Amino acid sequence: MRVLGIETSCDETGVALFDTRLPAGEGLLADALYSQVAMHAEYGGVVPELASRDHTRKLLPLIDQVLGEAGLEKRDLDGIAYTAGPGLVGALMVGASTAHGMAWALGVPVLGVHHMEGHLLAPMLEENAPAFPFVALLVSGGHTQLVEVAGLGRYRLLGESVDDAAGEAFDKAAKMLGLAYPGGPRVAKLAEQGDPTRFRFPRPMTDRPGLDFSFSGLKTHTLTTLKKLEADGVLDDQARADVARAFEEAVVDTMVIKCRRALDETGLKRLVMAGGVSANTRLRERLAVEIEKRGAKTFYPRARFCTDNGAMIAYVGAQRLATGERDTRGLMQATPRWPLDQLAPPAE
Structure with a gap:
């Protein structure tokens, strides 16, 4: 057909x-x-x-x-x-x-x-397509969701964002950092120049059980940090890169922790990640390492x-x-x- x-x-x-x-x-x-x-x-x-x-x-x-x-x-x-x-x-x-x-x-x-x-x-378009069942992390636009996928149309929602989705948080952080639209890829690019040890931002909702996400507080923490740096007269290009790195690390850590929990909860050994944020290099690197430790495998659609x-x-x-x-x-x-x-x- x-x-x-x-x-x-x-x-x-x-x-x-x-x-x-x-x-x-x-x-x-x-x-x-x-x-x-x-x-x-x-x-x-x-x-x-x-x-x-x-x-x-x-x-x-x-x-x-x-x-x-x-x-x-x-x-x-x-x-x-x-x-x-x-x-x-x-x-x-x-x-x-x-x-x-x-x-x-x-x-x-x-x-x-x-x-x-x-x-x-979308990963089904690849030669190395995942077999059902699997856990999917969907990070696209206004959606951040973990879904158990048993087959076509057989989906069980495990967790989702209760406020800002990851993509929205990236876009809002980009505006705070003075970056142009679209914000997500620009934050990731700026973060490459950042010092990962200068700031540590909170990992929202990882200190409690469950698979829901929340990035609103992280967005507020980012704004507060930038305002303090500006008030102290030290908000230069390097400081912006350091904030971008801390923000990205917090988002990535949060999603990695939740993905590990989802695999543990379902007992599944395959993780699919799809949506615009799934192109984030740092997220792919971290997930590949952490998921492999559990004897599981990650699947992605090609970048485009x-x-x-x-x-x-x-x-x-x-x-x-x-x-x-x-x-x-x-x-x-x-x-x-x-x-x-x-x-x-x-x-x-």
């Missing part, structure tokens, strides 16, 4: 083609991504209306590009999948309306896909599939469409808030 995947949940327009008839790791026929980061950087964050308009301009040319790279025509498609949520409602509607219009014209099935399920299963992309939507859509799942009565879905644990496995 050849499925076109469309991702327009926020500030990246992603399109991909996935073929379920090919062996694992070879099903991705083509993919393309357009990022709006440069446009939104001027405003210090995503402007929803501008995001929606840019998706409208870029989506159809990207679809033509991907079909051309795969050597296919629209009539060769067997189904279409699109991101139905969570995300910005206007941006979601661009993908949903395009997918439904194409599906109606071509006479093929169409399905709205959960954005976080896409991230969750950590952030939002069409490939993950094409993959999930193809798996669910192949079971006969469809949008109910052909109705478009655009669900800005959509908890992952509301998903159900495909009907057998």
